[in-house]
Amino acid sequence: MAEKQKIMIVDDDTNIAELISLYLMKECFETLIVNDGEEAIERFKDFKPNLILLDLMLPGIDGYEVCREVRRASQIPIIMLSAKGEVFDKVLGLELGADDYIIKPFDSKELVARVKAVLRRQQPCAASEDEEEEHGEFVKYTDLVINQTNYSVVYGGMIIDMPPKELELLYFLAKHPNQVFTREQLLDHIWGYEYIGDTRTVDVHIKRLREKIKDRANWSLATVWGIGYKFEVRK
Secondary structure, rough: OOOOOOEEEEOOHHHHHHHHHHHHHHHOEEEEEOOOOOHHHHHHHOOOOEEEEEEOOOOOOOOOOHHHHHHHHHHOOOEEEEEOOOOOHHHHHHHHHEEEEEEEEOHHHHHHHHHHHHHHHHOOOOHHHHHHHHHOOOEEEOOOEEOOOOOOEEOOOOEEEOHHHHHHHHHHHOOOOOOOEEHHHHHHHHHHOOOOOHHHHHHHHHHHHHOOOEEEOOEEOOOOOOOOEEEEEOO
């Protein structure tokens, strides 16, 4: 029997947290509810969740700081929950390493669907570079192999930890070398037409990719000013 995937729910509103837990347990997830940021950081270490649902407005240590602390130790998916709908809040959450951002109040089916989608994409990155090249859907350039089948990136001979959306964005651009995509097109391809977000989401993810993947002489992650982005390949 397969081991249940574990979700840590961090929310100081007990009613909301218990409701989320109920929805997830019906889908055969194991859940843990914590009500403040300090406890979340501590319990994360021993519970070892597969995904964190993280409210931003917490007593004491807020959700942004919890996200920072978790990201120092792990690349597990984080979905932020917040009543705040401002673009600034979404961008800040994504810049800190969140994989998705859901605004309260939310539909329970949508929440469960997003959790499942993120977990489906999250795969362990334990293969060698040769294995990355030989199995599944991948693209390969000098010092870079991006495999979308097992969600791994090998850069300069090292496996790079990368949240699902960053990897999907990099893979999509690299699979279409020298083709320019607008931010709106990238939002549609990577996040889906139903995503309620801002085009700055794309900018944030590109920024994070550039921090991890540096350009080479024959390829680069290029900005096309006034339009969008492309994976530029030079001979």
